[in-house]
Amino acid sequence: MTVSFDSTNVLSFMNSSELDNISEFVKQAHHQIHQQTGPGSDYLGWVDWPINYDKEEFDRVKLAATRIQQQSDALVVIGIGGSYLGSKAAIEALSHTFHNQIKGNTEVYFAGHNISSTYIEHLLQVLEGKDVSINVISKSGTTTEPALAFRIFRNFMEKKYGKEEARNRIYVTTDQSKGALRKLAGEEGYETFVIPNDIGGRYSVLTPVGLLPMAVAGLNVDQVMDGATAAYHKYNDPNLATNASYQYAAVRNIFYNKGKSVELFVSYEPGLHFVAEWWKQLFGESEGKDEKGLFPASVNFSTDLHSMGQYVQEGRRLFFETVLQIKHSSIERIIQEDPDNIDGLNFLTGKTMDDVNKKAALGTTLAHIDGGVPNLLIELDELNEFTFGELVYFFEKACAISGTLLGVNPFDQPGVEAYKKNMFALLGKDGFEKEKEELENRLSTLG
């Protein structure tokens, strides 16, 4: 994994001394994180996780995955936010593009990440006639979206299989000791996995939260953890000059201070779409507070060069780009000569599709630099489980440093409660009577 901030793409937009100028602050942020003295230090379990994770539980995750593959045609993963984005990102990036349609694969579906009756009804239809297992992922067990979906699917499973057999097909990832889901799992005897107390949702992809669905989809989770461990050692260095993860954090900070307000995550493989979504939660939720933070957005090029490309080239200069590039595609196609050459593309004969994709990327980078868009490049040699694990830890570490530099608590998310409180009040939940009255007054006088 290499990260480049060379003169081609970044240094024409900043002085190299700007990095030097904040290197001591980066060192300070590093120490705050490693010595647990900064804001949010109760949520630093992810830092040493690649070397400290529970190996016995990790083996149970793999065994459970094998059992699910044997017992079922499809796994339904119930979770929202950090409880689904990590595994979704991994599966989309590393599995077959049409994973659920390929014979022999254990299909993986997500639920409990929306409140759409259409979605859940359609999901139940596509599961008809299939053997199903469930992995419900929720720290508390009371988050509305997954709790509603789990009500429906628990009922579905008990009707389909009877209470006894349903118990063998429901897997619970939750708090070690507290909460509604832990209690239910104890009573019912569901197999359980732990969401560690000191790891927040957006940092949980390398725990059973992410690993069990990945393993069921057929991904090699040993290699995911090996990649994360390699990154743990690689990005454990307080020196900005030699730590690429911290360099990414520092450059983000520099462009933010220069007035950029949006970071645009760019990839050239459709399978990376949900890596961008995972990245958005990681950075947006960590930094978007106290009226601060880069607004995280994403595009899939070259697809979106034909939709958002015009804006990126010539619209308001609000942003810089962070390009995730895969150096070597594992699948290749050579472009054939066409005798008629009607499309005029015979000059590509003998090149690979990936050659063309890479030249599109390079051409785009150069065009965007000319258009005033600074361009960070993060390159993976290949896209596989190892580099996915590496990339996850690279971003996690960068996010912690970046948020600390910004002066926020990178590990809380106080703003997520605001809509829930209103929703509960509007729905008449016990204990929200006062809020309900206030909101109804507000709506009636304003409406």
Added chain:
Amino acid sequence: MTVSFDSTNVLSFMNSSELDNISEFVKQAHHQIHQQTGPGSDYLGWVDWPINYDKEEFDRVKLAATRIQQQSDALVVIGIGGSYLGSKAAIEALSHTFHNQIKGNTEVYFAGHNISSTYIEHLLQVLEGKDVSINVISKSGTTTEPALAFRIFRNFMEKKYGKEEARNRIYVTTDQSKGALRKLAGEEGYETFVIPNDIGGRYSVLTPVGLLPMAVAGLNVDQVMDGATAAYHKYNDPNLATNASYQYAAVRNIFYNKGKSVELFVSYEPGLHFVAEWWKQLFGESEGKDEKGLFPASVNFSTDLHSMGQYVQEGRRLFFETVLQIKHSSIERIIQEDPDNIDGLNFLTGKTMDDVNKKAALGTTLAHIDGGVPNLLIELDELNEFTFGELVYFFEKACAISGTLLGVNPFDQPGVEAYKKNMFALLGKDGFEKEKEELENRLSTLG
């Protein structure tokens, strides 16, 4: 279809006189568009299209769709940008969530919208053993992405079916008279449909570009056009006070002038994801030029309330939200009582999922207003073909007015060429020798 800009969500962030103050400019923009006197007036064919479209061709679209449904298990739609986003948006919004996995449906796949060898290889794998038809959509026939995909699929079809039968299965949507694809279609005798000269890609969803794939997916394209026609009459009124489409344009313009730089498109149904992508191209490509324009971004709530929600609630106050809400869900589920009430959600017993989704939306709107985010609300009574057609025209008209108010040419996209020029030079295309030399010098001195 209703659009609300009431005091609850917008007017606490602006004075009502601000709308009055620009009403004459809106009228002027209206006249420039209807009298074809503004910038880009060669591309106004979409304005009268809902009443002027070629009815004979429209009938041929429907016949071709029926023939494709009869002859094939799957249709591959080859196109990029405006040649795929409209039909993709319609199919995702209006068909089954798992359309391609439901027996009896004609599967619809997209290709030629990326340069990923992985994607195309996986697509060929999922098509194995299936009967296939192709709809290639390109004005010129030489745009790299779809042209490369069409090379591969034309070859695939001729190998699978022989040249003769392949001809019966390839449908071409292209320029009326010019270009490589028109020429090839003439020589091979493919059935063709026209991309009108005076309608740009991002405005083409109501032409055969969008309609043929929609019809193959089983959508009622008569109703799509009926909805567009209704919107044509509804939004044909130069008065800001009575034209909701123009009000949307005006409010965007007002918030832009107040310093907002991002518009966040929000929906609460997962199926609307690609409506947002289509909307991003429409507005981003129309307005993102001359270093101007709102940056278009999108989220799917409540899903993304657990990822981007923190930023939206408490991050930098860069944006306003435009919420697309569906008043009545066509599919409903009543929430059942749970005897144990372990998740504490029994207070929802007897309510529908959609009730909860709507209260989540209302609670979110109120929370975001409290957080300083102005909130526009666009409501469709139901989500169906008619309202989709209506919505498309609503946005098209609003975009034309909005771009005209901004002082740009809303109908060109000069910036899209920049990456192509570099890409062709880097790939060694004839005629780009000078650019190639320049780029290579630049890369060698800087790299």
